[in-house]
Amino acid sequence: MRRSNWAIPYFIFLLLFVLLPLVMVAIYAFQDNSGAFTFDQFVKFANEPESINTFTYSLEIAMITTVLCLLLGYPAAWILSNKELNKSSVAIILFILPMWINMLIRTLATVALFDFARLPLGEGALIFGMVYNFLPFMIYPIYNTMQKMDHSYVEAAQDLGATPLQVFRKVTLPLSMPGVGSGVLMVFMPTISTFAISELLTMNKVKLFGTTIQENINNGLWNYGSCLALIMLVIIGVSQMFVSQDDLDSDEKGGLI
Amino acid sequence: MSDCIIRVKDLTKSFGDKVVLKNINLEVKKGEFVTILGPSGCGKTTLLRLIAGFHVADEGVIEMNGQDLTGMPPHKRALNTVFQRYALFPHLDVFNNVAFGLKLKNVPKEEIEKRVRKVLKMVCMTDYEDRDVNSLSGGQQQRIAIARALINQPEVLLLDEPLAALDLKMRKDMQIELKEMHQKLGITFIYVTHDQEEALTLSDTIVVMNEGVIQQIGSPIDIYNEPQNSFVADFIGESNILNATMIKDHRVSFINKEFDCVDEGFGENVPVDVVVRPEDIHIQDDKSKAVFFGKVTSCIFKGVHYEMLVTTNEGFELLVQDYRYYPVDSEIGMSIRPEDIQVMKKERICNTFEGTMVSANEVEMLDGARFTCNDTGLSAGTKVKVEVDFDKIDMLDDKDAGATSAQVTAILYKGDHYHLTISTYEGDKLYVDTQDVWDKNDIVGVAIKPEDLRVIKAE
Numbered sequence: 001m002r003r004s005n006w007a008i009p010y011f012i013f014l015l016l017f018v019l020l021p022l023v024m025v026a027i028y029a030f031q032d033n034s035g036a037f038t039f040d041q042f043v044k045f046a047n048e049p050e051s052i053n054t055f056t057y058s059l060e061i062a063m064i065t066t067v068l069c070l071l072l073g074y075p076a077a078w079i080l081s082n083k084e085l086n087k088s089s090v091a092i093i094l095f096i097l098p099m100w101i102n103m104l105i106r107t108l109a110t111v112a113l114f115d116f117a118r119l120p121l122g123e124g125a126l127i128f129g130m131v132y133n134f135l136p137f138m139i140y141p142i143y144n145t146m147q148k149m150d151h152s153y154v155e156a157a158q159d160l161g162a163t164p165l166q167v168f169r170k171v172t173l174p175l176s177m178p179g180v181g182s183g184v185l186m187v188f189m190p191t192i193s194t195f196a197i198s199e200l201l202t203m204n205k206v207k208l209f210g211t212t213i214q215e216n217i218n219n220g221l222w223n224y225g226s227c228l229a230l231i232m233l234v235i236i237g238v239s240q241m242f243v244s245q246d247d248l249d250s251d252e253k254g255g256l257i
Numbered sequence: 258m259s260d261c262i263i264r265v266k267d268l269t270k271s272f273g274d275k276v277v278l279k280n281i282n283l284e285v286k287k288g289e290f291v292t293i294l295g296p297s298g299c300g301k302t303t304l305l306r307l308i309a310g311f312h313v314a315d316e317g318v319i320e321m322n323g324q325d326l327t328g329m330p331p332h333k334r335a336l337n338t339v340f341q342r343y344a345l346f347p348h349l350d351v352f353n354n355v356a357f358g359l360k361l362k363n364v365p366k367e368e369i370e371k372r373v374r375k376v377l378k379m380v381c382m383t384d385y386e387d388r389d390v391n392s393l394s395g396g397q398q399q400r401i402a403i404a405r406a407l408i409n410q411p412e413v414l415l416l417d418e419p420l421a422a423l424d425l426k427m428r429k430d431m432q433i434e435l436k437e438m439h440q441k442l443g444i445t446f447i448y449v450t451h452d453q454e455e456a457l458t459l460s461d462t463i464v465v466m467n468e469g470v471i472q473q474i475g476s477p478i479d480i481y482n483e484p485q486n487s488f489v490a491d492f493i494g495e496s497n498i499l500n501a502t503m504i505k506d507h508r509v510s511f512i513n514k515e516f517d518c519v520d521e522g523f524g525e526n527v528p529v530d531v532v533v534r535p536e537d538i539h540i541q542d543d544k545s546k547a548v549f550f551g552k553v554t555s556c557i558f559k560g561v562h563y564e565m566l567v568t569t570n571e572g573f574e575l576l577v578q579d580y581r582y583y584p585v586d587s588e589i590g591m592s593i594r595p596e597d598i599q600v601m602k603k604e605r606i607c608n609t610f611e612g613t614m615v616s617a618n619e620v621e622m623l624d625g626a627r628f629t630c631n632d633t634g635l636s637a638g639t640k641v642k643v644e645v646d647f648d649k650i651d652m653l654d655d656k657d658a659g660a661t662s663a664q665v666t667a668i669l670y671k672g673d674h675y676h677l678t679i680s681t682y683e684g685d686k687l688y689v690d691t692q693d694v695w696d697k698n699d700i701v702g703v704a705i706k707p708e709d710l711r712v713i714k715a716e
């Protein structure tokens with residue numbers, strides 16, 4: 001058997017479960033109930049303030065989550081990758097450990113925790129839950145980049161007269177940007193489309209875009225749901241292009257993407 | 258005092274249990290080109306990194322211009338380093354790499370541009386300012402690394418094997434350029450390398466190091482012509498290192514012949530080592546002028562000269578270089594001039610170990626290994642000193658067959674036998690004379706016959 005034939009099962013898999021659904025989403029988005037070609041779904045979206053509000057609110061929550069993850073995750077990754085501060089690999093495993101557990105279970109546990117502490121569920125709980133769930137996805141790529149970074153760059157900067165702060169600003173930070181890019185992408189993309197976390201942690205009070213799509217599809221509005229999904233895909237696609245462009249330019253790879 | 262820019266005093270450094278630098282003392286004069294030379298793992302890079310401030314010494318002091326540098330972080334030291342793998346910042350272009358040090362000091366923009374252009378011109382890299390550093394070749398990166406270090410106008414430039422990653426031709430060219438740069442700038446260079454030829458070519462002063470200890474400090478000519486011990490003689494250039502006996506002042510015997518020499522003060526009938534460089538063994542076509550005779554066993558053309566292995570009639574193998582060609586199997590007569598014989602004190606004439614008696618005829622030494630010896634009449638627990646001659650240690654193929662095992666760490670050919678240094682796992686060293694051929698890093702079993710252990714009760 002030729003080696004290229006080995007790829008056939010994967011190719012069929014990609015065709016059936018990735019490409020076909022995407023094409024169907026795209027086709028449904030441009031059809032009305034009877035199957036005729038139309039832009040009606042997009043017109044409906046543009047004229048429905050509720051959908052647009054949910055959409056901008058979702059973007060807002062995703063951005064807040066991403067920024068919080070970055071603010072918490074970057075110092076954590078820096079400490080973890082610093083051989084003087086962290087001599088064992090136990091700490092990094094502890095940070096990654098939550099990823100071993102299903103996200104729904106973690107979220108249900110968060111709900112129980114808020115109940116136990118008598119804290120109200122709602123927007124605050126939602127952001128907490130999102131950050132808690134996605135923080136490892138931010139820490140790991142940054143940690144990875146920093147750990148692979150040649151220490152002689154830091155030494156060279158010190159040698160040329162840079163104070164510890166200048167070393168960080170002029171060398172460590174720019175060289176860790178590929179990891180930051182990957183981390184931002186890994187957090188931003190899934191948070192935009194989350195619906196389970198928001199349902200559970202806000203008792204369905206706060207609606208995210210993912211929830212809207214899910215509701216529409218559940219209620220049999222396949223065409224409108226597909227239209228919303230397509231809009232979200234385009235946004236994610238654009239943000240990915242924006243970040244990975246920087247990645248491609250740099251030789252210091254090491255992010256997850 | 259005033260012309261001494263770097264002074265290293267009693268410097269000791271260890272990483273964990275491993276001592277990498279032992280009691281280093283060194284003075285570097287202003288404007289000098291000093292090379293720290295030694296095999297890999299001898300501590301030369303550690304010494305350089307201590308001077309740069311990347312490591313902290315366990316003991317001892319480094320002074321620069323009379324000022325103690327202890328505790329001063331690298332960014333405050335008025336010296337710059339050229340790193341082994343260049344360490345050019347990959348996110349900056351050539352201009353910004355070179356300008357890095359000046360930008361930190363908030364030097365005005367016009368001056369930065371002027372100085373960058375000047376230093377790039379010096380390393381012949383004009384017009385490369387906007388290039389991405391990753392697109393440069395190894396040699397070009399090297400030049401940028403030097404430019405980046407020099408732009409800060411350091412008093413001392415530290416270079417850590419800067420040419421190791423370049424190919425031979427490039428390395429030779431860069432050597433000449435470095436030497437010219439040093440002469441033009443007049444600043445002090447401290448250069449680390451394992452390449453003895455590079456050291457001889459570039460340096461004003463060479464510091465030869467081995468196993469964390471300075472073996473010899475001297476000019477290239479001194480180091481080559483008058484090595485102080487067999488390590489230096491073997492490490493620098495080709496050499497014949499032979500066991501010899503100093504009969505009296507100006508008279509030495511080796512390869513079963515007696516020679517006049519210029520050394521004195523060793524005493525009478527004292528065992529010594531002699532070094533004779535291969536180019537100093539003269540082939541005498543007039544047999545009446547020859548002192549000893551032998552047969553050529555191999556002859557290799559080396560460009561300028563022929564390199565021959567000669568077995569003397571007394572059975573010693575010597576390396577000889579001559580411009581003339583003598584085919585294999587030709588009988589030749591040879592002589593050595595008195596001033597070309599370098600006599601060196603032997604570091605030791607037998608192995609000496611500290612041990613403890615386990616019973617009257619068993620001694621424990623070398624971290625728990627037990628050796629049977631002749632009945633000493635000493636009671637168990639007595640501290641003893643044990644002497645063993647070099648040729649009385651048996652090396653066994655099976656590492657578990659002997660009383661202990663050890664790894665071959667150094668090999669020295671001495672004309673008719675090999676002188677090996679073997680180290681036990683705990684780092685104790687044994688010195689062995691053997692006819693057998695072993696390779697470096699072979700692990701061997703060590704056995705000693707009972708009658709060959711000379712057990713002396715410790716004082």
